[in-house]
Amino acid sequence: MSEPPGATVTLAPTSPADEPSKVLTAQRVLPLRRPGRWIATAVVLVLVAQFVHGLVTNPFYQWDRWGYWFLRPTILDGLVITLEVTAYSAVLGLLGGILLALARLSRSPVLRAVSWTYIWALRSVPLIVVLLFLYNFSALYKTLSVGIPFGPAFFSFDESRLATDMVVAVVGLSLNEAAYAAEVVRGGILSVDQGQHEAAAALGLPKSYQFRRIVFPQALRSIIPNYVNQLIGLIKGTSLVFYVSLLDLFGSAQTMGSTYPGDIVPLLLVVTVWYLILTSVVSVIQFYVERHYARGATRSLPPTPLQKLRTALTELRARIRREAAV
DSSP, rough: OOTTOOOOOOOOOGGGSSSSSOOOOOOOOOOOHHHHHHHHHHHHHHHHHHHHHHHHHHHGGGGGHHHHHHTHHHHHHHHHHHHHHHHHHHHHHHHHHHHHHHTTTTTOHHHHHHHHHHHHHHHOOHHHHHHHHTTTTTGGEEEEEETTTOOEEEEEEEHHOOOHHHHHHHHHHHHHHHHHHHHHHHHHHHHSSSHHHHHHHHTTHHHHHIIIIIIIIHHHHHHHHHHHHHHHHHHHHHHGGGGOOOOOHHHHHHHHHHHHHGGHHHHHHHHHHHHHHHHHHHHHHHHHHHHHHHHTTTTSOOOOHHHHHHHHHHHHHHHHHHHHHO
């Protein structure tokens, strides 16, 4: 029906009942079901429970004898020797590795060739061969001398007196460790962005200062995780010094096992637990060192185990409150 010109049309107000309902209902979001994950978790838990049960109840392990040997003075003396050999070899091996890495990155073809040859040779020869060779070094060279090359010697000394069992073990492990540490350090240095080298050179800083203050601190982010793996291998590698007559942790247990044949298994378990403790301590130190050098490289530092525990407890309390409120 048409309206006359100039007429006014009035619309009647609509009631809220005439409009569609716009009230949103809260719906609970259900997580995606993952039955495979639950099955795998249950299988792993059953296997772990069986392993722990067998470890505790099997009389073959003789846990009473393990408790007897764990803190015996003989074992602790061997543990001290293991720690000493590891500490000396780790420091000397890292210093040697840094020198070898710098030589491989040098512009001198002689330094590069010598460094590459050393790394190639020491990584190719088994550690036990190096230790036995050094142990019998006095058969090749009765005396060592210091003087002018290809000329007269200023003084000489008996090699057999200098090469004690501790010296042989530390030198052998350090020489072997330096070859592997060199590649770890070289890889860390090469991982630093080339722009950092160019910026340092543009400032006119001395090469030594560039390396100590700019390049090496950044390279440590890559060096530390890889070198800690080497350090853990070094801790376990000290067990070979038993073959050069040095009674470390493993050597002490081996000697006691020969004296008490019935306690071989408990003694091996003692050695295993001590090595687990040592490597665990190194891993904890690695975490905090990595966290220290991660400053400035990540937006937020990784939480410490204590912070993770506090966060987990806070989330658990909040979850309990939500469930209690429902």
